Amino acid sequence: MGFATNQWYVAAYGEEVGDGLLARTICGEPIVFYRTGAGDPVALADRCVHRRFPLSESVRDGDQIICGYHGFTYAPDGACVAVPGQVRIPRTARVPAYPVVEQDSLVWVWIGDPGKADQAAIPRAPWLAMDGWVTVRGMEPLAARHELLIDNLLDLSHETYLHAGYIGTPEVAQTPITTEVDDEAGVVYVSRRMKDVECPSFYADSTGIKGRIDRWQDIEYHPPCLYLLHSRIAPTGVEPGPDADDPAACHAEIVYAITPETETSTHDFWMVARDFALDDEGVSAFLAESNRTVVLQDVEALNVLEKVIAGEPEGYQELSINIDTGGLAARRLLRRMTGA
Amino acid sequence: MGFATNQWYVAAYGEEVGDGLLARTICGEPIVFYRTGAGDPVALADRCVHRRFPLSESVRDGDQIICGYHGFTYAPDGACVAVPGQVRIPRTARVPAYPVVEQDSLVWVWIGDPGKADQAAIPRAPWLAMDGWVTVRGMEPLAARHELLIDNLLDLSHETYLHAGYIGTPEVAQTPITTEVDDEAGVVYVSRRMKDVECPSFYADSTGIKGRIDRWQDIEYHPPCLYLLHSRIAPTGVEPGPDADDPAACHAEIVYAITPETETSTHDFWMVARDFALDDEGVSAFLAESNRTVVLQDVEALNVLEKVIAGEPEGYQELSINIDTGGLAARRLLRRMTGA
Amino acid sequence: MGFATNQWYVAAYGEEVGDGLLARTICGEPIVFYRTGAGDPVALADRCVHRRFPLSESVRDGDQIICGYHGFTYAPDGACVAVPGQVRIPRTARVPAYPVVEQDSLVWVWIGDPGKADQAAIPRAPWLAMDGWVTVRGMEPLAARHELLIDNLLDLSHETYLHAGYIGTPEVAQTPITTEVDDEAGVVYVSRRMKDVECPSFYADSTGIKGRIDRWQDIEYHPPCLYLLHSRIAPTGVEPGPDADDPAACHAEIVYAITPETETSTHDFWMVARDFALDDEGVSAFLAESNRTVVLQDVEALNVLEKVIAGEPEGYQELSINIDTGGLAARRLLRRMTGA
Known part of the structure; x- marks a missing residue:
């Protein structure tokens, strides 16, 4: 019957999101998860805008991801910050970033319209932490x-x-x-x-x-x-x-x-x-x-x-x-x- | 071109049908076969009426089958005789029973309208027994x-x-x-x-x-x-x-x-x-x-x-x-x- | 977007086509390749006209192929030259033969209307030979x-x-x-x-x-x-x-x-x-x-x-x-x- 959208889903345990690139499909949407040097979890669409190569099979460079196919480089907010062979970066070069919240030791991701994401709506499981x-x-x-x-x-x-x-x-x-x-x-x-x-x-x-x-x-x-x-x-x-x-x-x-x-x-x-x-x-x-x-x-x-x-x-x-x-x-x- | 229905099919050799629960799909219909204590072969639809769990992956209790998921219990005629958490058994709680005949060492099952099953129509292979x-x-x-x-x-x-x-x-x-x-x-x-x-x-x-x-x-x-x-x-x-x-x-x-x-x-x-x-x-x-x-x-x-x-x-x-x-x-x- | 037809494609290296029967699907068309005793590469549709058995899983008899299921026998031009149980060979008993050219050590096959095949249109890679x-x-x-x-x-x-x-x-x-x-x-x-x-x-x-x-x-x-x-x-x-x-x-x-x-x-x-x-x-x-x-x-x-x-x-x-x-x-x- 399809997925309930505009909803929070548990994507991972907090300890699963770290220095590596974690690929996980949530409600049919391929997402790559990682944690910035400052400790914040990041959730980006797991597809390079160029030729759809999975960012999860790519390389981290600090808080950025460099696509393993042609080198398109993404910041934690999904913006593309470098492309090969030219200096100008196309205005539309950006992968969707998902609202993500770490609470009660769980990493929650919002599936739906990011503008509607409300952290207060996440149900609690306080005993976990x-x-x-x-x-x-x-x-x-x-x-x-x-x-x-x-x-x-x-x-x-x-x-x-x-x-x-x-x-x-x-x-x-x-x-x-x-x-x-x-x-x-x-x-x-x-x-x-x-x-x-x-x-x-x-x-x-x-x-x-x-x-x-x-x-x-x-x-x-x-x-x-x-x-x-x-x-x-x-x-x-x-x-x-x-x-x-x-x-x-x-x-x-x-x-x-x-x-x-x-x-x-x-x-x-x-x-x-x-x-x-x-x-x-x-x-x-x-x-x-x-x-x-x-x-x-x-x-x-x-x-x-x-x-x-x-x-x-x-x-x-x-x-x-x-x-x-x-x-x-x-x-x-x-x-x-x-x-x- | 589909299946010929209202027909007898060999489902098993006689020796395959015994104390265990034999799952076999005939003409696309999943069926569980077993033999009662009295020696009669039984053929029931292999799906619990409740949540479709296969009876063939369940447990025999005498001549009855107890569903391995929630305990719905069936008699050899397909009637449900017990359900969990309540005494009343719903009127429609019954799995289809297939006409079944053992002849010439073969177990034949009727696929189609049970009312039309005629044992005399089964072709013979007498040399087998x-x-x-x-x-x-x-x-x-x-x-x-x-x-x-x-x-x-x-x-x-x-x-x-x-x-x-x-x-x-x-x-x-x-x-x-x-x-x-x-x-x-x-x-x-x-x-x-x-x-x-x-x-x-x-x-x-x-x-x-x-x-x-x-x-x-x-x-x-x-x-x-x-x-x-x-x-x-x-x-x-x-x-x-x-x-x-x-x-x-x-x-x-x-x-x-x-x-x-x-x-x-x-x-x-x-x-x-x-x-x-x-x-x-x-x-x-x-x-x-x-x-x-x-x-x-x-x-x-x-x-x-x-x-x-x-x-x-x-x-x-x-x-x-x-x-x-x-x-x-x-x-x-x-x-x-x-x-x- | 489908295949470009009425085109030449590389089907094999020259050394792959020999005494054996090489099955290779090109643009969705199953083809069997072999080389005659005279050294010419042959490309036939890989399906017996009778009951579609793959000729590539059959037997060579000189320059002919004998179908491994019922013995329909084919010449290098695709014509059926023998069938079991009768002398008369049906007029339509013939598998399609594909235009095939060996050039620059490559075996090229023509996918499309055989009447339009023009060897001169094959691009060259002369360094290979x-x-x-x-x-x-x-x-x-x-x-x-x-x-x-x-x-x-x-x-x-x-x-x-x-x-x-x-x-x-x-x-x-x-x-x-x-x-x-x-x-x-x-x-x-x-x-x-x-x-x-x-x-x-x-x-x-x-x-x-x-x-x-x-x-x-x-x-x-x-x-x-x-x-x-x-x-x-x-x-x-x-x-x-x-x-x-x-x-x-x-x-x-x-x-x-x-x-x-x-x-x-x-x-x-x-x-x-x-x-x-x-x-x-x-x-x-x-x-x-x-x-x-x-x-x-x-x-x-x-x-x-x-x-x-x-x-x-x-x-x-x-x-x-x-x-x-x-x-x-x-x-x-x-x-x-x-x-x-």
């Missing part, structure tokens, strides 16, 4: 349209089947959800609160909490790109105190950035921030490895679905049930953003 | 449209060129054929009877017959799927007795099932049943290896032709001669079946 | 449209960036060019004459000339196929004598044949003929290796550009500057030839 929290993260390329990943993340009942043994237990699929949509703010909330349930190995082996637990999964989806899963694990029966004081519980903020690469491929950024076992590198390694395994299980399943869709007749009809309420709301908000 | 006969067989995936395999098998003069040294001798291409078409029954007969000819190694090394032979190739093609080659090898001059009594000859029933996978790929099932050297495993191994080699020679040539067709301008015209009479008749019957 | 010259050469398959290679070769300022360290020096991009177009003859001339410049390793290590040089690059492009680069390397200040007598200079004739394979792939034939170090096999090996390296740098860059073009929106606009004058003239002549 906040004292008292530690984050592990990665990015897996997904050979499937971003809508399939949104579907996947908005309905966690699949944890029971696709991720059994990791984060899935029978109770996830059995516990009903509540869904709310804030149409004005454009946010979908899906909540599943399980009481007195089995603790999956993902948390049993990382939190140190023994025995039966209360497990909360509170999802916030800020279309098009940012997905937050507030995960609370506590010994069963323990409630948070007033003012969100909740010392006996462990909290994980599972963050996904769902960034379309093309119509049928997606950058699947995943992050796990936690407020427990902060100094325990074994827990970091375990959560990184476990979450990556879970993400790869999703990737494998969604890549299969993409192939199924590619081969199916037009007008194929899905059947939806209660668990899909959040996903259907997300689709509706996305359609509104794309004008589709 | 009959006392006094032994069969070797296999299946090779063909990256070419089924029409090319039909062409190939209806005109055996190509044995002389493509299969020289195996089943081809100069006399095959030189000997004229007779062709008959039973329009009412929808069967094509092509017969080539060679007298006093060289015995190809395929038969010389398996039958034990020495010297010059009479060699009969009597083809029956039952469109769309079943191809029978009645092959008779006898010392030259020996005729069959009355009542088909023919003790001095060796008979091989070469059976092909030509099952379209997609518009441009085919399941090439091949079988060689014989009434000689029944207990000789060396002969079985020799015939299996030799026939597979011959089939792979065809596969290689037809895969080349498919690529040629993909690159050629529309309206390309072939030139046909006498040897093509059977193939042209087969095309005519197939066109009638597809309404093309 | 002339006393006093030695040639090294090769062919690299290019996964990019031929227009990109024409662009590349008509503007050598890219040597400075893409081929730095081989044939590129800063002065190439800095030195202005002169461009002339002979519209009547259909030839583009681009000339760059550098005085008192650095000698790139390509020539420093092969000519034996020490120190600063004068370097001439005089291009002649004969659309659609033949590109000549007359390269003169001399100690700086030394001018050619009258009557083109130029003993103190070294001359290299760099010849490219730019032959479209398909709309998006090209046969990139490259040749380096020289009038110096004629007996020095070390120089031959060095120039062959160096020029191949340079060609592969171009191939890599142009393959990238082809992928860029495949993904870009229609109507994408390039920006051209002075260095592109030759390339733009070449495009204009090519468009005139294709009627586009």
Whole structure:
């Protein structure tokens, strides 16, 4: 259904943008990312204006890029500052520069009309760069349209089947959800609160909490790109105190950035921030490895679905049930953003 | 030219359908096959009604399949019997079940309107499961449209060129054929009877017959799927007795099932049943290896032709001669079946 | 923009056409090449008239080809002289034969109406088969449209960036060019004459000339196929004598044949003929290796550009500057030839 434009998308983790030239296609637009000597991230269209050679396969010269084919040279604002064989630089020699913002350790890029870019509209994920929290993260390329990943993340009942043994237990699929949509703010909330349930190995082996637990999964989806899963694990029966004081519980903020690469491929950024076992590198390694395994299980399943869709007749009809309420709301908000 | 629908197709050998989940696309339709505890073959559409996940990549639970993504559970008749997160099962939650029949050691599936499926219409290949006969067989995936395999098998003069040294001798291409078409029954007969000819190694090394032979190739093609080659090898001059009594000859029933996978790929099932050297495993191994080699020679040539067709301008015209009479008749019957 | 037809194209080096059957697609037309016992090159459409099997995957029998599928047999003029199973040969059984000429060690084929083929129109590259010259050469398959290679070769300022360290020096991009177009003859001339410049390793290590040089690059492009680069390397200040007598200079004739394979792939034939170090096999090996390296740098860059073009929106606009004058003239002549 096309891309939601005039929107911010996560393009990279801050540490991916540095001295080198990072090529990444966002919503079908090839972009080269780098960081100036002063530390500012830069995002330019990844095509020389002359003969379309990718700037990402070219050479940095200070804060400028020299095209690897004929030497057209670009400044961080996209202006061409040198061409071969002549002194005069054509007035139109300029590549588009994308608005880019680094916030919460993420590099966000604006896809759409640069004049409409408003940094204040970028949703926050503060735990990624906040004292008292530690984050592990990665990015897996997904050979499937971003809508399939949104579907996947908005309905966690699949944890029971696709991720059994990791984060899935029978109770996830059995516990009903509540869904709310804030149409004005454009946010979908899906909540599943399980009481007195089995603790999956993902948390049993990382939190140190023994025995039966209360497990909360509170999802916030800020279309098009940012997905937050507030995960609370506590010994069963323990409630948070007033003012969100909740010392006996462990909290994980599972963050996904769902960034379309093309119509049928997606950058699947995943992050796990936690407020427990902060100094325990074994827990970091375990959560990184476990979450990556879970993400790869999703990737494998969604890549299969993409192939199924590619081969199916037009007008194929899905059947939806209660668990899909959040996903259907997300689709509706996305359609509104794309004008589709 | 599309697929002939409301027709039976060989989907698998009986031994391929068992405890596991066998995915096979027939005439463009993805189907999952398995066998119930009671021994009955089952054929269901290979797509969960919920989010189209392939049932063939899911889990068997007794005679049921539990979808590997969200746990929708299906009975052998295609009815959904459980969904996650709720007790009520939607009325329309059902995957199509295909009529399926196991006969002559083959699993046949009906592609079309299930109400029109008539088991009596399935053509027979009794030697595959009959006392006094032994069969070797296999299946090779063909990256070419089924029409090319039909062409190939209806005109055996190509044995002389493509299969020289195996089943081809100069006399095959030189000997004229007779062709008959039973329009009412929808069967094509092509017969080539060679007298006093060289015995190809395929038969010389398996039958034990020495010297010059009479060699009969009597083809029956039952469109769309079943191809029978009645092959008779006898010392030259020996005729069959009355009542088909023919003790001095060796008979091989070469059976092909030509099952379209997609518009441009085919399941090439091949079988060689014989009434000689029944207990000789060396002969079985020799015939299996030799026939597979011959089939792979065809596969290689037809895969080349498919690529040629993909690159050629529309309206390309072939030139046909006498040897093509059977193939042209087969095309005519197939066109009638597809309404093309 | 399609192919220029009614034109001669280089199909192969003379030594590539021999006893075997050489398959090569020229301007989208699959052609089989071979040489008769009398030494004449033959070019036939690479498709049997019967069931389109490639003649190049068939068998030679003297000067004839026997189709590997059903034995249709063709003479060097394309006439079918034998078919299986019958004596009468259909009147229309004939594959197209292409006009073919061997000249200057190159095998040229005529794409278009055979009646219009005029050998005299083939442009010459005499150094490839002339006393006093030695040639090294090769062919690299290019996964990019031929227009990109024409662009590349008509503007050598890219040597400075893409081929730095081989044939590129800063002065190439800095030195202005002169461009002339002979519209009547259909030839583009681009000339760059550098005085008192650095000698790139390509020539420093092969000519034996020490120190600063004068370097001439005089291009002649004969659309659609033949590109000549007359390269003169001399100690700086030394001018050619009258009557083109130029003993103190070294001359290299760099010849490219730019032959479209398909709309998006090209046969990139490259040749380096020289009038110096004629007996020095070390120089031959060095120039062959160096020029191949340079060609592969171009191939890599142009393959990238082809992928860029495949993904870009229609109507994408390039920006051209002075260095592109030759390339733009070449495009204009090519468009005139294709009627586009």
